[in-house]
Amino acid sequence: MAHRIAAIAGDGIGTEVMPEGLRVLEAAAKRFGIELEVEHFDFASCDYYLEHGQMLPDDWFDTLSSFDAIFFGAVGWPEKVPDHISLWGSLLQFRRAFDQYINLRPCRLMPGIKSPLADRQPGDIDFYVVRENTEGEYSSVGGKMFEGTEREVVIQDTVMTRVGIDRVLKYAFELASKRPRHSLTSATKSNGISITMPYWDERVKAMAKHYPDITVDQFHIDILTANFVLHPDWFDVVVASNLFGDILSDLGPACTGTIGVAPSANINPEGKYPSLFEPVHGSAPDIAGKGIANPIGQIWCGAMMLEHLGHEEASKAIVNAIEHVLAAGPEQAPLTPDLKGQGTTQTLGKAIAEALES
Amino acid sequence: MAHRIAAIAGDGIGTEVMPEGLRVLEAAAKRFGIELEVEHFDFASCDYYLEHGQMLPDDWFDTLSSFDAIFFGAVGWPEKVPDHISLWGSLLQFRRAFDQYINLRPCRLMPGIKSPLADRQPGDIDFYVVRENTEGEYSSVGGKMFEGTEREVVIQDTVMTRVGIDRVLKYAFELASKRPRHSLTSATKSNGISITMPYWDERVKAMAKHYPDITVDQFHIDILTANFVLHPDWFDVVVASNLFGDILSDLGPACTGTIGVAPSANINPEGKYPSLFEPVHGSAPDIAGKGIANPIGQIWCGAMMLEHLGHEEASKAIVNAIEHVLAAGPEQAPLTPDLKGQGTTQTLGKAIAEALES
Numbered sequence A, B: 001m002a003h004r005i006a007a008i009a010g011d012g013i014g015t016e017v018m019p020e021g022l023r024v025l026e027a028a029a030k031r032f033g034i035e036l037e038v039e040h041f042d043f044a045s046c047d048y049y050l051e052h053g054q055m056l057p058d059d060w061f062d063t064l065s066s067f068d069a070i071f072f073g074a075v076g077w078p079e080k081v082p083d084h085i086s087l088w089g090s091l092l093q094f095r096r097a098f099d100q101y102i103n104l105r106p107c108r109l110m111p112g113i114k115s116p117l118a119d120r121q122p123g124d125i126d127f128y129v130v131r132e133n134t135e136g137e138y139s140s141v142g143g144k145m146f147e148g149t150e151r152e153v154v155i156q157d158t159v160m161t162r163v164g165i166d167r168v169l170k171y172a173f174e175l176a177s178k179r180p181r182h183s184l185t186s187a188t189k190s191n192g193i194s195i196t197m198p199y200w201d202e203r204v205k206a207m208a209k210h211y212p213d214i215t216v217d218q219f220h221i222d223i224l225t226a227n228f229v230l231h232p233d234w235f236d237v238v239v240a241s242n243l244f245g246d247i248l249s250d251l252g253p254a255c256t257g258t259i260g261v262a263p264s265a266n267i268n269p270e271g272k273y274p275s276l277f278e279p280v281h282g283s284a285p286d287i288a289g290k291g292i293a294n295p296i297g298q299i300w301c302g303a304m305m306l307e308h309l310g311h312e313e314a315s316k317a318i319v320n321a322i323e324h325v326l327a328a329g330p331e332q333a334p335l336t337p338d339l340k341g342q343g344t345t346q347t348l349g350k351a352i353a354e355a356l357e358s
């Protein structure tokens, strides 16, 4: 049976890396006998907003619900539409509406990519950030008082629920069970954020009882960011609230030098709604239209999507093809300028598709 | 007229580094003809709590109010007293009660200290984090509902006020005016935290109008932490909310390899209440009692305190003495084990005091 994929390229370089992501996906599908049915949509982009006055058509929920997964490029172009409109009107809405309560991001030092950290080799850094993706600090509760006066005050609630915390913890513990090191790190700040974060800690302790084989530790977010830089080899699976996970899943890829190539998955683990796969990099208006955007983030997203759809072997083959081309280096492979090469978005996409076929 | 200093050593290695901090302070005072009157207090420590059932005596506010500054070691020993009791019962209470609304932390790559970042030299990294220190995400408003059930929910309010934001921005802009690069970076997350952080941005814009000579930029906290690692040379003065500042002022020193030697100042700029100076490192129970704790954080705090009290030359002399001893390296100077040397807390303190005298 074919998997139905909704492809949303979005803004800026999203529209350039999407075709390469699909090229490699299709090469993998062919090699492993997987049937993919891809349909393209132009909404969830700032151009769509400028034409229609909204980011999405009225029937977006029903339209997208019928797909098995959403393959997403990038959204946002602040000069056209303010971020809080474009993002809350698309990506952040998808996460909540499709109950994509897991945001999963691998942080891995890849061959051929220079880490900004001294003396780190591929293999030294290889962990996942599991981020809660629907509640917590990203709330819509709060407001402003004494507006326009000296006494002006703004309040925003962080809202955490037992259901919301437990389900992301369960996912993270299960993931840790499948990893060789069986280790899980919880990001907290219970020494300073004295109401919500102690509750988070309490739920971690309760969940840990069900996973006696997993080694659990916790760090306050301040020292945890420091340890990402000082001891990235300590980590295996890191679980965090929405905001802390947002921070750690940019910092982690930065430490591996892969912020331009890292993928992320917004997952509804029950499969009740489609999950969404998008590169960590944004729409990058500054380099859009030049054909030099690195397509690896989008391609790696394809690998995560295939894994989610049950095709682990095909997924691994894509990651291997990426590593193979990266390891060849800028002399041998058409790497894009950000990787010190002279390739283009297209030639790099093709090289990875070819590596996959051979 | 003598400056009256309250010395609170606190817990763990706080009690070991404090004498060295005072040793160097007194050497500086002697050389520059400054009169210091130091009084010691044993409260704000976990041992005090175990004996008295509270972290502070009832009259702590009046007692400490009469001092010109508080020279602080470290507080916290989780095996003796939970952090939320020891910290909210001392340090966090001082910050609010003495309206120390600025938390100032230098991030500087020092000679002789190895940065975990590749290819960075002293001079490449040299910036300040200015953290709001009394409100924001560290609030005491919120609570729990449906306790003990599946529907359990916890809520904590982030509270930001115009007064609270404007005064920390003003301090940061003033600091940027005095720095050679005249540049200020604001930490935000207005694309995700959609009520409080857009307000923060609004106040930054309003304040920037009064400082046309300062170049202002802003980054969302996720990519900002990435840029601390990728481009630490971009930053001069970084201003941030309580939580974001907490994170950045651990990450910044980590990037310069100085988390064990970095100082911090909790400042009430108006001088209505005493300011408090404490090293960034904590009480470090794991190495307490061994005499090997690095005293440089405490000594550097002495330099910040003297600057705050108006003795800029003496303050610079202390920093120079630290740099002089660090630059000598572990072969020539009695550096502590964390700096790959064979020195002790005492011998390193003495070496810095001697460097200052000569």
Ligand SMILES: CC(C)[C@H](C(=O)O)[C@@H](O)C(=O)O
Pocket (backbone or CB within 6 Å): A191, A192, A222, B087, B092, B246
């Ligand atoms: C100990 C803790 C409550 C404190 C804080 O978060 O403010 C510390 O991390 C700091 O930065 O001084």
Ligand SMILES: CC(C)[C@H](C(=O)O)[C@@H](O)C(=O)O
Pocket (backbone or CB within 6 Å): A087, A092, A246, B191, B192, B222
């Ligand atoms: C664009 C922004 C709202 C978003 C987030 O904070 O979740 C992004 O940083 C991400 O991590 O996907």
